[in-house]
Amino acid sequence: RSYTAPDKMANGHFASTGQNGTANFEHGVQVIDEDKEFNHDVSKYLDYTAVSRAGFNYHLISVFGSQSTGKSTLLNALFGTDFSVMAESERRQTTKGIWLSKNKTSLAEMADNLLVMDVEGTDGRERGEDQDFERKSSLFALATSEVLMVNIWEHQVGLYQGANMGLLKTVFEVNLQLFLKDRKSTSRSLLYFVIRDFLGTTPLQNLRNTLMQDMARIWSSLSKPTGLEKSSIDDYFDFAFTALPHKLYQPEQFKAEVAKMATRFREGHRDRRRDALLGEFEGGVFLPEYHRRIPADGFAHYAEGIWDQIVNNKDLDLPTQQELLAQFRCDEIMREVMVAFDETITPYETQQGEAAKAGTAEVIVGLGAAMKSARAEAVKNFETEASRYHKGVYQRKQTELEGKIDSRLKALFAGQLSAAHKDGVQQFSDAVSGAVKAGQKKGASYDFAEIVKEQKKIALGKFESQAKETVIEGLSWSNYKQEMTLYQKDLDKISGQLRRDEMRRLATRVERWVRSKLSDSIGLEFNALGSGRGGSGAPEDGEKPSEQRIWDRIWTLFTSTVQEAEKRFADRAASFDASAEEVEVGIWRLRRKSWGVLRSKIDEEMMEGNLLLKLRENFEDKFRYDDAGVPRIWRPTDDIEGIYTKARESTLTLIPLLARFRHSQTGAPPPLDRWIGPTPAGATPADEEDLTPIGGVDEDEGKSLEEETTILNEAKRQDLTVRFKKAADGVYVEAKRSAIGGMTQ
Ligand code: GDP
Ligand code: MG
Incomplete structure (x- = not known):
């Protein structure tokens, strides 16, 4: 049952911190030590006892009274706690301070998560000592507790000047001080008088009347702050009374009465008519209106803030403290909630970031579902924990949280859309090209417009379904209308x-x-x-x-x-x-x-060789064949030279003709x-x-157009003419020779 504290307290004073930095919570936890310091182990103790998870389902009781009136003894008897009790032989004051312990009995009637504060050393008055601590601890108890138990000997009842009356006066004073700052709050407290060593000779009713009269006197003697002059004690307090017999002289009766009393620490609801008839408040002591409405997980922080104000003699302003607490806790809860959110979302952000760095477009499967559930969970968990705190602060922080979450999700959403866009455009382009290629293979009969239409439909459908999957309903930023239009435009551009x-x-x-x-x-x-x-x-x-x-x-x-x-x-x-x-x-x-x-x-x-061949053929055709197309057999009597000259001149006219692309009639270029x-x-x-x-x-x-349509330049023409003439001459010589040869044969 020992609890390992992560950090050892610097002053080492706390009894709850044992050797080697181990906190042991056997005796509960010391909230305020004798040096008036707040102990950070309180929150650990509340975690350790699981109270911190209880929300509003916990209750806090404080016990006041002179030193050595058997308070700790009573608490231990009622709640099975282990507050230290003065040894009967010693009669020395136990350590001053405020101790806290959770109810350890398993009495079914008792309320859940009952916390008891044992306020020690409140009889400084009698000892002429520390009235300051009495005032401070009263203020602290009032600011936090639902029920204030006042322990009093029977024989002290009616001693108006006694220590208890001084204590009550202090309690009333600090109460007024608190309510001056907190008029809106409806919280009341129960003053629960426990009359000890009750003999039974004076009826409890009488003792009660005496106490009530005394309190009325104290109240009227108080100088009340402006605005609260007419206030009555009943505006702030309810009263309950229990008498207990002497523990040592009547141990059995004491035990029985304590057992009866224990059952009163349960949730109650006020039946004022019945209470009036009975003359007192008799049911369960925990009425909803007593609760200070500090969520259990914020209690330690709140208590510390309150104590800090008290110890530094600042005006204790509970609404402000509650707002500060709300800010602190909402931030803390937000951080917790964001840890879980990060766990889900960060991997996707990394994945997207890496894809972007690599220049690839990756549509992440399941992103939408993850985004939705991460958001819903974060918002829900924040609401569950944080909505118990100050409403205004909570709402502000909720907006802040949603802003934080949504800025991240928005980026993921945009990334997903842009990936779907890039991916879709690429696939569309590939699909169209592929279909065209397939069409070309089959023959040129494919319908390009039809291919584009069909692939566009597929691309748009895919984009829409990917976008839809990532949409979080109900969030104005989470829509893809504009992206869809852009996508469509890009597809059109690609097509x-x-x-x-x-x-x-x-x-x-x-x-x-x-x-x-x-x-x-x-x-x-x-x-x-x-x-x-x-x-x-x-x-x-x-x-x-x-x-x-x-x-x-x-x-x-x-x-x-x-x-x-x-x-x-x-x-x-x-x-x-x-x-x-x-x-x-x-x-x-x-x-x-x-x-x-x-x-x-x-x-x-018109390449030189080709053209020369053509000219030569043209010439030979004219030279070697007669007009009827019959090959000539040369005889010496033939006018070989005349025919040669005619054929050659005729062919030569082709060179300037072919050199320029011209109309035969007009001589103009085309x-x-x-x-x-x-x-x-x-x-x-x-x-x-x-x-x-x-x-x-x-x-x-x-x-110029003339130049464009000039096929052979002047030099080429001349060169061609010379070569052609040589070739023609060769043919002529050959013909001449054959004519002579024919004659000699
Ligand atoms: P505390 O200082 O008020 O917390 O008182 P303690 O619980 O430490 O008890 C102080 C002394 O009173 C101890 O010696 C107890 O044994 C004794 N004591 C406890 N209960 C009773 C009681 O019912 N009647 C009387 N007369 N003494 C008691
Ligand atoms: Mg004590």
Whole structure:
């Protein structure tokens, strides 16, 4: 039954603190020692006896009376306590101070958690000593106790000048002092007179009357503070009386009477009519109105505060003390409640913080439930413990607690939403891309707009359910409306981005188609050059020969191919909700890119080796075949030189023709600038980034349309002319030789 105190008292005076810092509470606990110091072991004692958990369900009795009137003996008999009692042989005063002990009897009738204070050494008056301590201890007892027991010998009753009357006067005075500061309080006290060594010759009724008269006299003699002049003793006190026979002379009767008296320490309710009839208050002594309403877990702190005021001779202001206590205890309870809250919530905060540091988005499963229960538990536990204290303070602290909790939960909530947002956006983007890829694998028949619509629905649903799980109902901050709107906006942004990507893919496909189409058709046009009569279509009236019209045909082929591609592009783009502006930009890009395709196809065909071969073929075709397409067998009589010159000059006209992309009639370059058109208003820098500049279209390029459509420069033309002539000469010499050879054979 020993209790290990965490810290040894500095002065080491307390009897409750044994050797090695071990508090032993066998004799209860000394609340105030002989040096008028408050003992911090009180709260430990209340914990030790489990009273501190009792809320308001405890009672406090104080005992007063002259030294050596058998008070401690009586308390020990009534409550099974172990207050020290003066040895019969010694007759010396026991230690001064105030002791506290919990009722140790197991009497069923008695109230729960009954605490008894034994106020010792209150007869300083007789000894001419310490009236100061008497006053202070009375004040302390009155401020804390429901019942004040006054122990008095029967033979002292009626001795108005006696020590007891002095004590009562003090009690009444300090009571008025207290109530001056605490007018609102309705608390009353019971003055319970125990008349000792009762002989029985004078009826108790008479003794009671005498005492009541004496008290009335004392009361009227008091100088009352302003405002309380008309107050009556009955405004503050109820009275009860018990007489006990001599403990040593009539031990059996004493025991029996004590046992009867013990049953009165129970919860009572006042039946004033019955009491009036009986002439006294006879039921259970603990009336609700006596209770000081200090929650048990705050009692030690309150008592210490009260004693501090008393010992420093300050005006004791109970309402202020109660407010201070409430602040202290509410803070303490808040800290306790927050420990449990932290235990649940801190791991989530850490988890979220780490995810944020790592730049990942982690939607924490079960966060909402944990937040809800941690909040509810904290609020409930705070309410249970703290609502017993001063209402105003409690409400203020409750708001403070909720503020503290909610600021933490708010951050978690925001973190969860932002994780759900990030996560959702990523998943949405992945899902759309994945579905597009799967669609591409199956063929190009997937419906992009449908994929986006479906994935958006999934993404929104998931976000909403994650957000909903984290919402704490009834809290205005706990809603995700705004976040949901932002999320929706981001999904739209992402789908816009994905649609642009999809447009690019489409554009690439269409470009590829243009490239292959042009490769075939333009290739054919150039191949046709190889035959001197070549080219598609015979010249109509007034038209230039077919090969002179090669650029007209290439331009027509080009524009009609691109036009077809544009139609494909626009149709497909419309199927995934591309805007008119986006389509316009796409077509603009397509035209520019297609021009690039055409230009590089032409360059390929016009590579020196290729072109020389074509010219040579063209020439040979004209030289070696007659107009009917029959190969010539050269004879010496033939005008080889004439035919050669004609064929060569005819082929040579092709070089300046091919060197520049020009209309056969007007000689103008193709209307590339008009055909491509100006940069659309909707084009972004990204749309222009990968485009090759086109002379005559992009003005700041410093290159004209003429230059853009010049295929061979002057140097190349001359070089080509020289090489071609050499090749033609070779053919001519060979023909000449074969004619002569044919003759000699
Ligand atoms: P306290 O100082 O008032 O706490 O008195 P104590 O309980 O220490 O008792 C003082 C002395 O009175 C002791 O010697 C007790 O034995 C004695 N005593 C106890 N009860 C009675 C009683 O009923 N009548 C008388 N005459 N003496 C008692
Ligand atoms: Mg005593």
